[in-house]
Amino acid sequence: MTILSPAKTMDMDVADSPVDSSRPRLGTNTKQLAEELRGYSAKKLGSLMSISDKLALLNEDRWQTFGEKSNPRGPAAICFRGDVYQGLEAWSLDKRSLSWAQDHVRILSGLYGLLRPMDVIQPYRLEMGTRLKTDSGSNLYDFWGDSITKTLKKDLAAVKATTLVNLASDEYAKALQLDKLGVDVINVKFLQKDAGREKFISFFAKRARGLMARWMSTDRPSKPADLSGFNLEGYRIKKSASSENELVFVRPKPAAKKKAS
Secondary structure, three states: OEEEOOOOOEOOOOOOOOOOOEOOOOHHHHHHHHHHHHOOOHHHHHHHHOOOHHHHHHHHHHHHHOOOOOOOOEEHHHHEOOHHHHHHOHHHOOHHHHHHHHHHEEEEEOOOEEEOOOEEEOOOOOOOOOOOOEOOEOOHHHHHOOHHHHHHHHHHHHOOOOEEEEOOOHHHHOOOOHHHOOOEEEEEEEEEEEOOEEEOOHHHHHHHHHHHHHHHHHHOOOOHHHHHHOOHHHOEEOHHHOOOOEEEEEEEOOOOOOOOO
16 A cells, blocks of 8 residues: 655546545544634635735635535545646546555545545645644644544555555655554655766655556555566666665656757
8 A cells, every 4th residue: 555645736627537436534523624724814824824825815715615515526636736646647547547546545634634546525725734723732743643544554454455655745644653554664765867966856756656656556566576666757776775664766867858849
């Protein structure tokens, strides 16, 4: 099983999916957060989330109408359109691959806790690192406590997984108590080689996380050793830098795209 982070960019105008949608499992918690944020003005939201006045006004409106039937909705993996999800490209997966992802891919979310790819969501912005005070504590890590970990542990048991591939950012992975999942955890690092040096470039690393989740959905690796076969967009395993707990993939710097004449 693998975990991903969500994306700030969303697109609710999506095509029908070949796989049935599902409902988020931690809805009671989501409603609590939405109710808390419903009382925030645009100015307060801007300060809380460090966003522009325009985005603050947009999100004030979202929280005021959150839960209404007229709100746009869609499956999480298809609605998220950030760098990770441009790599995953769930909207182009076939039925078999999307069904595998529904069982084996999980998305960590500040608002929904833990999402399956086809869980239906509404537009929102709430990053896991947000210092939102609730009755549970001073931030979202306090709010979610061990509920995300418990839900993920059940999901791991349901598919008899013995390994979790961590493709989430540090901000989101901190919402999990990884040592309580009862499975091996493999972290993954993506680097790009340029002028003889291997560099971590955030934009490309995010996309690569989605690419690996896509590759897993289409190739369906059955054991940790199979993960070294990931090879999309020029990435190759660097065995000398990898270990049982961390896989390192490197690719050459892509050639610059030619400008249209």
